[in-house]
Amino acid sequence: QVQVVESGGGSVQAGGSLTLSCTASASTTSVNYITWFRQPPGAEREGVAGIYSGEGTTYYADSVKGRFTISRNNSKNTVYLQMNSLKPEDTAKYYCAADDGPRGRSGRWWSDARLFGYWGQGTQVTVSS
Numbered sequence: 001q002v003q004v005v006e007s008g009g010g011s012v013q014a015g016g017s018l019t020l021s022c023t024a025s026a027s028t029t030s031v032n033y034i035t036w037f038r039q040p041p042g043a044e045r046e047g048v049a050g051i052y053s054g055e056g057t058t059y060y061a062d063s064v065k066g067r068f069t070i071s072r073n074n075s076k077n078t079v080y081l082q083m084n085s086l087k088p089e090d091t092a093k094y095y096c097a098a099d100d101g102p103r104g105r106s107g108r109w110w111s112d113a114r115l116f117g118y119w120g121q122g123t124q125v126t127v128s129s
Contacts, residue, residue, distance in 0.1 A: 009123030020081040022096030038092035050110025059110040093122040
């Protein structure tokens with residue numbers, strides 16, 4: 001069982017920045033898959049950015065490429081989501097999801113919520129215009 005806890009949400013104006021943190025109860029080198037998802041009000045949950053522990057490969061939704069950066073600090077069992085140039089449409093509850101499934105997933109695993117067994121409670125991000 002892996003527990004994940006998010007922190008770092010808040011309210012900012014458009015163009016601002018926030019950094020979200022996801023701390024796992026297990027080593028981030030053994031938790032092979034971590035993704036940040038978000039769920040805007042009245043909308044479905046969507047994958048924002050994922051990281052694969054094997055090679056540290058990162059993946060991004062087109063809507064956040066060039067603005068968001070996912071990274072990890074294995075010594076702190078923490079994955080970060082640096083969000084720059086925030087837009088009102090980035091307003092959502094952000095969730096960290098992790099899975100310790102075997103290595104070697106292919107395709108858009110990082111954006112498929114069904115593949116993640118461990119979820120945090122979420123942290124709210126609100127961007128005002």
